[in-house]
Amino acid sequence: MTSLPVCGPEGPLRVPDRPSHPSPVRAVLFDFSGTLFQVAPYADRIRAAMGSPVDESAMDALLAGLEAGLTDPEVVAAQRGRDVSAAAHRHAFTTWYASVPGLAPVADALYEQLRAPEHWRPYADTEAALEALTRQGVALGAVSDVGWDLRATFAHHGLDRYFSVWVHSYEHSTEKPDPALFAYACRQLAVEPAETLMVGDHPAKDGGAAGSGLRSYVLPAGAAPGAVRGLDAVLRLVPPAAL
Structure with a gap:
């Protein structure tokens, strides 16, 4: 392989083609x-x-309390490394919920909801994108910073059949963008990193897959439950002609 000269005060003077x-x-x-x-x-x-009605003013106060809790030093400390184990994940979320006095009695219940498949909704275009990729012969894997096994949630919505590999951060004691997670997923799918695209919504964690030799695509944040997520863009990045 030949190299191209690069001029500069720092770094290598030549880079490979x-x-x-x-x-x-x-x-x-x-x-x-x-x-x-x-x-x-x-x-x-x-x-x-x-398990009882909550009027709008009371709900507004509870939601404001959750938002304020995100800056509470104890809550902030609990978020560090929250996805490296199931225990750390539970602690991070229950600490946040309990930072609001009105929610402290139901902090554990709120966390169990977080793990419950019925409380999650796929985006409106999720299944169509997964179906199209599968039809094109593209192998699919899930790589998530999470504290529980996601397969039940995907199965509840009939979407588990599209996936061959599940990489949960808590099972590997690390978080994205640790190259170990992406490398493990690629090995399990029998593909090279250069043949793999990581799709997510976090610039550092999901976009960080590029540092492991994958391609990456980061979706804009803020989509509401059940909305169209814009996953058709992924299909344009994986054109049938390339397969």
Whole structure:
């Protein structure tokens, strides 16, 4: 392989030529929350956990308390490394919920909702995108920073059949963008990183897959549960002609 000269005060003076045609995408890895699914709104979950009516003013106060809790030092500390184990994940969320006095009695119930398949909704275009990729012969895997096994949630919505590999951060004691997670998914799918696309909604965690030799596509944040997520863009990145 030849090299091209690079002039500069720092770094290598020569870099290898890049191939003129990138490898075709043979596999796509998807993040879970905010990418393929979104959890039900907190107001709905709070009412379900409390088991009694909550008027709008009281609900506004509870939601404001949750928002304020995100800056509470104890809550912030609990979020560090939250996805490296099931125990750390539970602690992170229950600490946050309990930071609101009115929610402290139902903190555990709210966390169990987070793990419950029925409280998650796939985006409106999730299944269509997974079906199209599968029909094109693309292998699919899920790579998520999470504290529980996601297969039951996908199965509840009839979407588990599209996936061959599940990589849960808590089972590997690390979080994205650790190269170990992406490398494990690629090995399980029998593809090279250069043949793999990571799709998510977090620029550092999901976009960080590029540092492991994968391609990456980061969706904009903020899509509501059940909305169209814009996953058709993934299909344009994996054209049938390339397969």
